[in-house]
Amino acid sequence: MIAPEPPVPVPTRFVPPPGTAPIVQLRGIAKYFPGVIANEDVDLDVMPGEIHALLGENGAGKSTLMNILTGIYQPDAGEIVIDGYPQSFASPVEAIAAGIGMVHQHFKLVKAFTVAENIHLGWSDTPRAVSAAVLERRTAELAQALNLTVDPAARIGELSTGEQQRVEILRVLTRKARVLILDEPTAVLTPAEAHELFRALKDFVARGNAVIFISHKLDEVLEISDRVTVLRGGRKVATEQTAGCTETSLARLMVGREIVLSDMRGRSAGAAPIGAPVMTLEDIRADDGQGHVVLDGLSLVLRAGEILGIAGVAGNGQKELTQVITGMRQAASGRILVDGADFSRAGAAEFADFGVGHIPEDRLHSGLAPSLSITDNAVLREYDRPPLSGGFGFNGRAATALAKDIAEAASVTVPDFGMPVRNLSGGNQQRLVARREMRIASRVLVAAYPSRGLDVGAINMMMRYLVELRDKGVAVLFISEELEELLNLSDRIAVMFHGRVMGVVDTAEADIDTIGLMMGGKRLTDDAKGRGH
């Protein structure tokens, strides 16, 4: 961990009396999809008072297993035992009635409703005659009882991701859940928000409840879980006491062999040197369409053969920055120069034609058409050129061939290229989008949180690809919330705050405290400035 954080205050641990049945027990669970063994012969038991981590590579079957436990899928074999009694859930409603609730990675809140309304939506305890005041008071009481701070009157759309997640958790807990399942909850949180989440989880299990926690971040798993179960290829390979594990031992269990994490620092011998500016942003201003300024006089230079890291707390204009430099959003003022040509008014197609690839922050909703086939999605960037299209036609066979190439390069096994891309596991969707974008990124790659949702090995591979692109002379814009990642990979780091660049530092001489201060809104003074800009 880079930023020093106060230790999580540990509430008194809940120790179940001897002989207590596991709160959740899965026995011999199997789930088959056409051509895929998503789960087979999986046993898992979760004790009251325990935070149980679930680990595994992308596509190992973690989400599927939890979807079975919460009644979204039916197991093809095996049984679910709750408090010692066999149960089966035909829907999440039945699961929550038995005390098992899940917070999915993509939240299911109604954006236009208030927190209080979302909490009471579709809940049998909701009073029949309701006024906003009553709902808000009830929500405030529930939140206080459960020790989660929310503003009952706020609209969901106005909340940060971390706050929205807290509402999701509150929604589950108010329905008297005793087992809380979280699928990659920290992928979208700032470190501070994650810290707060962990405190709430410790509180929750101290009352004799249990948490099942899916994450790819091994340090987090070591920090908060009591035991950890590892899945590989749909099967359980181990359940261990976390205290006896290390990051390396967990990684080895996940992959099944020793994994060597390559060191990214330093440029390889044949690498292109940092070259001329490829893209220059001058004093860019943009608003979000509702009058809020999101980019406020931002200037940046992207150079060939360089990885420019963007640090900053999410929501400080990173998303809009990616949109402006890929032509998806027009800046209100300012100039974008691409190879010296003015691209300020250019659209997404022109940027893509120039050779700009874009791994978007929200891959499922902006980078993919979830209900269309894997083939259709994989060729989204190359459907308009040979061999897929010579102009008018669209060659389905060539499309499938290209999709196979991309999937193979991304190490995603696909049983059927005609199936909707949403059936792929979260991490595999990310791998596919990333590979697709790298293929067209001949000049610039914009990578927003590219490691989100990826397993340890895949993150390492992703980083290696970014370095390879850089060494080939591509300008890479690398947005991340993890300072460690940024420091490992970037040549320079720009820090964003409130739609502005607070300063650009050379990674070699970067000082973590200075970066931290800039993330909080302090401008880099000239004497502290390296030869960054």
Place this chain on the structure above:
Amino acid sequence: MAYRIQRIPSAPPSVALAARGLAIVLALVTAGIVLAALGFNPLALGWQVLRTTFGSSYGLEDVGLLVIPLIFTGLAVAVGQKIGAQNIGAEGQFYAGAFAATGVALFVPGPMAVILPLMFVAGAIGGAIWILIPTLARAYADVNELITTLLLNFVATLLVYWVATGPWLDPSGRALATTARLPHEVPEFWGIVHWGLPVAVVVVLLVGALFAFTRWGYEVRIAGSNPQAARYAGMPFRRHLIMVMLLSGAIAGLAGMFEVAGTVHRLQGGISNNFGYLGIMVAVLARASPIGVLPAAALMAIILNSGIVLQTQGITVSTVLAITGLILFYTAIGDELARYRIVRA
């Protein structure tokens, strides 16, 4: 051992098909019960319908004639849905197409080999013009096309009624509320079934191929499925929306052109016979697939024809309409239920 019901995201094709079949059977059984309650013998009536529809080439020809406009209007609605546009105005575009084609037939002199193709083009353009304003309003001002296309139906209906009884009324004085018989008509190739049928099938195949095998079709598929992804990939969403909606209107216009030039031979008020609205149902049955429109339109034509047969047996129009509605209702429920399955608890 208890059993419970679970919903799944999409039904396997075999189950979906079985649900369709079951829905039709159930609808017929319900209709039979209603008819029996009204004092008819449902079995005899059913036999009568079957015999009249399939037992003679006359029945099949009637179905063949009915299916032509249904293919066009069903295809029109399905095409709109490809990009997420709900064209409820196929009815109005039908009238506009019929009107334009009639205008050409009545007022442009020339040999049939020239005038018929001209009528075809006029029908398509008439339909496209009728959807032009809703299209532009949707593309540039995000005005919901559902309402605008629907409202224009009433305008078109009244407009045609007015020209057919007013300015274009048959000058011979023999017809009271129609234009004169058109000087040209689409030739017949099988009994009373005219060449509109093969043309309709070809148009379906062409449109299907357009979506499956062209770059444009790919872009429309992406744009219809997730507009944000289309914007991300730099596809001109607005241009595609306009093109697709105009295509939808043009196809609906062709329905009107063939109805007036092939089947009715005169323009008159009410010529659309609700084919525009029935097209919405055809598209729903076809699940917005262009090729799927063919069997869906055939089923709808058989239902409509059975209704006509029932009317000749002394059953009121409203009963017939109720039965038609029942079949569609059961089919819709069947489609939904196919997505549930029973699991052992």
